[in-house]
Amino acid sequence: MENLDDHTTRKRRATLSRDRVLRSAISYADVNGIESLSMRGLANELDVVPMALYKHVASKDDLLDGMVEIIVGEIAQTPQTGEWKRDVRRRILAARASLLQHPWSRAALESRSAMTPAMLGYLDALTGLFLAGGLSVDLTHHVMHALGNRMWGFSQELFAATPRSDTTFDAQRAALPAHFPNLAEIARAAMHPEPDSRQAPGCDDQAEFEFALDLLLDGIDARHAEHWTPRQQGTLS
Structure with missing residues (x-):
């Protein structure tokens, strides 16, 4: 006789669909980033075994294709x-x-x-x-x-994003006026908006x-x- 846990697991797998897998992957990536998305991690999120996913997505590339399709x-x-x-x-x-x-x-x-x-x-x-x-x-x-x-x-982007606290970034910014005066001029404009502007410093x-x-x-x-x-x-x- 099938116990309650087995019945619940079978029901969960039966309701799994490609759309549910893809939308769950999107939600996962929104929270954790695309780099951490894996078939095993997604299976854990859906509380199924990884092989259950392969009935709906053929591979990681197929998963990404489907996510892009939805977006x-x-x-x-x-x-x-x-x-x-x-x-x-x-x-x-x-x-x-x-x-x-x-x-x-x-x-x-x-x-x-x-x-x-x-x-x-x-x-x-x-x-x-x-x-x-x-x-x-x-x-x-x-x-x-x-x-x-x-x-x-x-x-x-004009420049790769760099955290403001990064010491290398701070050193480069300090050196701009002496070595790259034109870049320093536009950098000052970005860091110091007009007095009546509500814009925060930065682009x-x-x-x-x-x-x-x-x-x-x-x-x-x-x-x-x-x-x-x-x-x-x-x-x-």
């Missing part, structure tokens, strides 16, 4: 106004908001060796906003290259991201107004 698939569908620049801006900022909820997602996106269907769907929708706005296929092609990872809501990541995105979109708009073609940029292929 990208949940990027908010922003309302379209018919004004391409505004619509693209909203779409990219929606992607950024989604990815900021899951700090590990950038590393997962960058680690994928091939685009998942959800990633391709997002790129297709974003490309469609440019084309629907009247941009040529050639200009849109170059635009997507120019946006790069910014289209996913993140960008390459505002969101403001920096939106500033660069707006620069790109304004430049794209200018090229579109000029009816740009690849022939005008002879050094580009």
Whole structure:
């Protein structure tokens, strides 16, 4: 006769699904980081044996693909106004908001060796906003290259993040005025905001991201107004 513990275990395994496994992995990574995620650790979280997971995900890569699918698939569908620049801006900022909820997602996106269907769907929708706005296929092609990872809501940092308490960082900052005066000048601007500003010392990541995105979109708009073609940029292929 089956005891109560065995019955509970069988019921738990029976209710396990790919969606539950993936969402549990997302929750685990949100709390512990993507580096600590393992099939064994996830199995412990779900209170099942590791082999039970392999009925729903074929491998660690399949698990990561599925996690990315869910995150990208949940990027908010922003309302379209018919004004391409505004619509693209909203779409990219929606992607950024989604990815900021899951700090590990950038590393997962960058680690994928091939685009998942959800990633391709997002790129297709974003490309469609440019084309629907009247941009040529050639200009849109170059635009997507120019946006790069910014289209996913993140960008390459100017400098690697370093804890403020790190002695090496402090020494480098102290040496800036004597050896790198131009960098020292912009560093002072970042560390000392305007007197009437509520911004804390240091760079505002969101403001920096939106500033660069707006620069790109304004430049794209200018090229579109000029009816740009690849022939005008002879050094580009």
